[in-house]
Amino acid sequence: MLEAIFAKELLKQEMCGERFVQIPEEIRDVYRLWRPTPMYRARGLEKALKTPAKIYYKYEGVSPPGSHKPNTAVAQAYYNMKEGTEKLTTETGAGQWGSSIAFAGSFFDIDVEVYMVRISYDQKPYRRVMMQLYGADVYPSPSDRTNTGKKILADNPDSTGSLGIAISEAVESCMGSDTTKYCLGSVLNHVLMHQTVIGQEAKEQMAMVEDYPDQIIGCVGGGSSFAGLFEPFYYDKINGRAPKDVEFTAVESTACPSMTAGEYMYDHGDSGRIIPLVLMHTLGHDFIPDPIHAGGLRYHGMAPTLSLMANEGTINVKAHNQIDAFEAAALFAKTEGIVPAPEPSHAIKETIDEALRCKETGEEKTLLFLLCGHGHFDMKAYDDFNAGKLKPFALPQDRIDRSVNRVKVMYPGLNK
Ligand SMILES: *Cc1c(COP(=O)(O)O)cnc(C)c1O
Secondary structure: OHHHOOOHHHHHHHOOOOOOOOOOHHHHHHHOOOOOOOEEEOHHHHHHHOOOOEEEEEEOOOOOOOEOOHHHHHHHHHHHHHOOOOEEEEEEOOOHHHHHHHHHHHHOOOEEEEEEEHHHHHHOHHHHHHHHHOOOEEEEEOOOOOHHHHHHHHHOOOOOOOHHHHHHHHHHHHOOOOOEEEOOOOOOHHHHHHHOHHHHHHHHHHHHOOOOOOEEEEEOOOOHHHHHHHHHHHHHHHOOOOOOOOEEEEEEEOOOOOOOOOEEEEEEOOOOOOOOEEEEEEOOOOOOOOOOOOHHHOOOOOOHHHHHHHHHOOOEEEEEOHHHHHHHHHHHHHHHOOOEOHHHHHHHHHHHHHHHHHHHHOOOOEEEEEEOEEOOOOHHHHHHHHOOOOOOOOOOHHHHHHHHHHHHHHOOOOOO
């Protein structure tokens, strides 16, 4: 059934039992524009914190669209091109995924149609311009182009939208045409696998400086960038090949805390309930987060594989609010020079906290975090932060319980 919306090769990878999948040469050719990405030692930050910990970060902001997302966008556009796809539809939150797939589509001559979450469409017009420059058509979601969008607008004409709604619109828009396919920028197994190029490189870079992380930290929206960094290290760990008992820490936003406060249950990945149920940590598919600036962390669900690992205690989960994240970002910008995207700023906050714990205990831990994107398109958010206009947005549990319970009532047999 999923072949109606996804390329066959990507579905094969989604269900794949192989341990390694080779990266085709045509994909490597595009990757070479910015890969390998640099790994830095954050000496300026270490000094400011007076920590004995060593802090490294892998920087994915050097890709042309400015984040890790082209790692999978290029692969998805390539496999679609091979199968004769003429148009790709997709959703985007902050615009990072949309600009990545627009970029990738332009390389493989595929038209791209993007449904952009309304709040970001209004707050981040420059990402829309970038997508259009790469040749994509961009619509604010909810839109009047789909039944899902029309229904939501009828209920609430001022809806700020959500990733779940935008996903439904993009899926609906691709159905009914053999040469139009849908693609997704996170959550799915094949997306996480494409991102593991980050961790493969990071392992070699760590070896070059004869070090190895004690802890790997990354922010999670749907979980793809974090999984991309830590999973190659995890593979070594479970095979007894890691020189240290490396720990993995996923950091989400307190405004959208699917793993730290949501429920592990069957739910839809989209608000329109077109996509099949998956077992994951979720806040409920109709949950609409408060308008925080980390658009990439506003998704109600989480990659099923990461959800399982969190449930088993294989990875740690933490949540930080956006004020703490922006304060960490400001210190990072002052000491390392790079203005981080709001999403990885949540990981920077956790890394700083850990480095300060090391200062108290005197531990000389090696920390590695993923700086998955730059914040050059997020100056409005930084302007609001500088002006003291941001709110911390911690989500009251009863609001989560209400949307989670709506899903439980909908599928009583599955979710006890
Ligand atoms: C999309 C995005 C995220 C969230 O998605 P993941 O799949 O969790 O990586 C985080 N940071 C940035 C910069 C993004 O573009």
